[in-house]
Amino acid sequence: MSSENVYDILKERGFIEQSTNEEEVRKLLGEESVTFYIGFDPTADSLTAGHFLTVMAMSHMQKAGHRPIALVGGGTGMVGDPSHRTDMRQMMTLDTIEHNVNCFKNQLSRFIEFGEDQALIVNNADWLRKLNYIDFIRDVGVHFSVNRMLTAECFKSRMEKGLSFFEFNYMLMQSYDFLELNRRYNCKMQLGGSDQWSNIIGGVELIRRMDQKDAYGLTFKLLTTSEGIKMGKTQKGAVWLDPKKTTPYEFYQYWRNVADSDVEKCLSLLTFLPMEEVKKLGALEGSEINKAKEILAYEVTNIVHGEEEAKKAQEASRALFAGGASGGSIPTTEMDKSNFENGLNILDALVSLKLAPSKSEGRRLVQQGGVKINDVKIEAIDHNLTLNDFKDNKLLIQKGKKVFHQIELN
Numbered sequence: 001m002s003s004e005n006v007y008d009i010l011k012e013r014g015f016i017e018q019s020t021n022e023e024e025v026r027k028l029l030g031e032e033s034v035t036f037y038i039g040f041d042p043t044a045d046s047l048t049a050g051h052f053l054t055v056m057a058m059s060h061m062q063k064a065g066h067r068p069i070a071l072v073g074g075g076t077g078m079v080g081d082p083s084h085r086t087d088m089r090q091m092m093t094l095d096t097i098e099h100n101v102n103c104f105k106n107q108l109s110r111f112i113e114f115g116e117d118q119a120l121i122v123n124n125a126d127w128l129r130k131l132n133y134i135d136f137i138r139d140v141g142v143h144f145s146v147n148r149m150l151t152a153e154c155f156k157s158r159m160e161k162g163l164s165f166f167e168f169n170y171m172l173m174q175s176y177d178f179l180e181l182n183r184r185y186n187c188k189m190q191l192g193g194s195d196q197w198s199n200i201i202g203g204v205e206l207i208r209r210m211d212q213k214d215a216y217g218l219t220f221k222l223l224t225t226s227e228g229i230k231m232g233k234t235q236k237g238a239v240w241l242d243p244k245k246t247t248p249y250e251f252y253q254y255w256r257n258v259a260d261s262d263v264e265k266c267l268s269l270l271t272f273l274p275m276e277e278v279k280k281l282g283a284l285e286g287s288e289i290n291k292a293k294e295i296l297a298y299e300v301t302n303i304v305h306g307e308e309e310a311k312k313a314q315e316a317s318r319a320l321f322a323g324g325a326s327g328g329s330i331p332t333t334e335m336d337k338s339n340f341e342n343g344l345n346i347l348d349a350l351v352s353l354k355l356a357p358s359k360s361e362g363r364r365l366v367q368q369g370g371v372k373i374n375d376v377k378i379e380a381i382d383h384n385l386t387l388n389d390f391k392d393n394k395l396l397i398q399k400g401k402k403v404f405h406q407i408e409l410n
Helices: 006-012 022-031 049-063 094-108 133-139 146-150 170-185 194-211 248-256 260-270 275-282 286-305 307-322 346-352 359-367
Strands: 016-019 035-040 067-072 120-123 189-193 216-220 332-335 371-373 394-399 403-409
Touching: 006 016, 006 022, 006 049, 016 194, 022 216, 035 049, 035 170, 049 067, 049 189, 049 216, 049 260, 067 094, 067 170, 094 120, 120 170, 170 194, 189 194, 194 216, 248 286, 248 307, 260 275, 260 286, 275 286, 286 307, 307 394, 307 403, 346 359, 346 371, 346 394, 359 371
Parallel strands: 035 067, 035 189, 067 120, 189 216, 332 403
Antiparallel strands: 016 216, 371 394, 394 403
């Protein structure tokens, strides 16, 4: 067990939104090694930046001597959590769910130590898919008040458009997960985003009513900007932890470009930097705040993708931001937006920028994997550069390992 109570660490770093009983939860975490769980519904084949905050909390808990259970929702994923949604989630096939569950397992193992006497990965399909409906509603459903469920935050946004009975079962299923984990692994605590509060309370109360045992819940603030908008999304969609879906460079750039007012919060929640350093970096002003943004982007990319990818992304980013690939000045060509409105072919661009003497040489470069746009390898000779490729009116072309050229829109 760590000498410092992990509850204090999580509170100081800004994770905690609500707890079932702050005094009891803090006391429990300070006195014994607690088995806790966080649920991940496999709605896609990769975790996102939004999940990363809960993964960091899980890591802090494990470092303090507590035992994590990562519960992947092979069962609940068939229903879909209606929390804070205005529409019904698309139903997934069993094969899709199984594939997504396996992807989650691989990703989580990069952040959490799994193994004997360490963290566990458990799939709630192991019990949910075997349930007998009549037994379930008789033994579990009897403990839930429909009147009370209808007042829960997780259902409020759905009441106007309609909430299916199918989704209405989600709270019972998640509550039953907590009961099963408590019985199987002596799991005493559930952690989750603040949108999970009603579901967590459901499990705490179910354990008390069915087994007369104490259980606890702790929720985290959702990762939002200072304006209250959920972080982890770009114009292209979600920021994924899978490098095939969001490249390490794109991932780095997302954190490099956060608003000045969000830097300290992100450093606190998404890195392991000491809070003293976090506060110093967060206090920087003007152009100095860019140093803090660079540290944030590097640290988060290092945790998610490893040191080598973080260094590569940092070098490419510095070339784009400061005109300094490997410390030198980077050639920049100004071009009119109209060149890219209908797309500019990559071969034409290479010749125009004198990165290739001819289209045939440009074709060879592309086919051999020697051309990158914003650190993303170009694989097709008919690829077109468009306005969507520009960030802050800049685009970075890389030829080979060391030749960089920047296009800036005028």
